[in-house]
Amino acid sequence: MHSSLMGLVAAAAAVVATAVPRPPHSHAVAGTGAVKCPLVFDGRVKAATELSDFDSYGTSLFNPDYVKGQSLKWSDIIKFPASAGSARFDDAAQHKPFEVTISDSSIFQTQKGFRRAGLQFQGDTNNDSPATKGIKTIHFSVKWDAQRALNLSHEYLNVWHEAADYSANQFNFEAGAILGQSGLARDTWKVLDRKNKQIWSTPILKTDWQNFAITLDFNKNTLQVYYSKGDDALKSVTSAVSNDNSGGGQYQIGILKKPTGTSDVVNAGYQESRLNEGLIYGSLFIEDSASACISL
Template sequence: MVSSALLTSLLIASTASARPTKRGTGEVKCPVVLSGFVPVDKTPTDFDSYATSPFNPDYIRGDEKFSTILHFPEVEASRFDNASTKAVEVTINDKSIFQTQNGFRRAGLQIQGDENEGGPGSTGVRTIHFSVKQDAERTLNLTHEYLNVWHEAADYSSNQFNFQSGTIIGKSGADKSSFKVLDRQNNQIWSTPIDATAWQNFAITLDFVKNTLQVYYSKDDEPLKAVTEAVSNDNSGGGQYQIGILKKPTGTSDVVNSGFQETGIDEGQIYGGIFIEDGAGGCISL
């Protein structure tokens, strides 16, 4: 008869061996000014407290706590994650209504310390790194427009850049099955197809002195490469980085307050390797 202690140890060993073990080899070479890395020992309830979450536990979400809408999928590590960090999945459902924004379904992460005005993420040269992976069980409905990562000005009137997916409202020629980077004037400056299985790694550099924007990209554990030049962009107005899912409605010109959202929403986006580094002197982690 197998003892309960031995059975427990066998179950733990079996579970551990079934988990993906490949780690990213990306090296962070520049000073990190805001860290959204998720320590491997974090549990869902840790994200409900300022004392234990790397993110603001109150924003951005509806009435549901982050412990119920964040998941930790068993996936191989993204490029800049290592043995001490893990991926996190942001999910939305029918209840994902932030404040009174009834047109949106929205949940997102704000790194603790990212202040809306005069914060460390909106000065000098800053590069936000993030990797994304798709959840085959919680796919996005790409007939809608999604904001996935963006920098929102302090007065909430505009975004210095948008990293988006799906059907962009008013841009019929855009491929809904691609990730797109838009500048402050909502001009698309670069895109790439959404990969259903690979990690897709992105870095977006905002130079708040020269008012430029530059995009870097790679897949899985490949080094990032520049896919645009440093293009002119209006980076004024301070603000904060938003990381997660904002799903716009269809059938309305008032997307914040009204429009169509189907029922039974269960969608997710997996993120890894989230951090913002100081790009002074041209420094960038690839």
């Protein structure tokens, strides 16, 4: 090849290689659905992972200390469902689904009104997190567990982003009876904005994986929701709606079950005893959606 042409080819390759910088956590993975964008946090559990791996900083993808019952380890909380199948962005040869459960012991600190177990990505710091800058998309798939069914007469937070001062959540992905909003259907997955206004919902399916993505634009203060079921490609189900994404904070993935019968939901209210509830998760990751990049 002529030397000048070779130089042009090399220069073009360099531009392509540097056009979308990939942070250290990034790697594209082929599976039922392929991740197309740089990864900020990868919460897809490796196929060889043991329950005890969730208890150590050296082996867990998540913070082993938060947010859970004080007497519990994550290996007491997490289950590996045998027959859930693979979620859309999980490669069955590399990843496996996991289930977050709650019990009577799922009391965090002194919050006796709640039953909660919320995973936080390692590195997702309460202040100045890399996942609260620019444009980021959190992906997750959920599957109902009939053996540990949620009681939809309660309100459940299942994926949410809590501001650094704990005063509000920038968004909530929820199920059940939303307190103070009796007009909303109970048996739906709902996305609520910072003002706790529902911006979208879909019926809870009892047999299929349901796939979600929420894009947070921290520059323009918007959020946008994507959805599909089974192995279908994600599609936008909202526009980029206005939302206050300020205040830093961290993502949580799991279950926060609110009580009934009280105005002080943190500290009081009714919760059933002998609690055994759970939700199955897969395809969990946060990607960098700069330049409108999103894995569908």
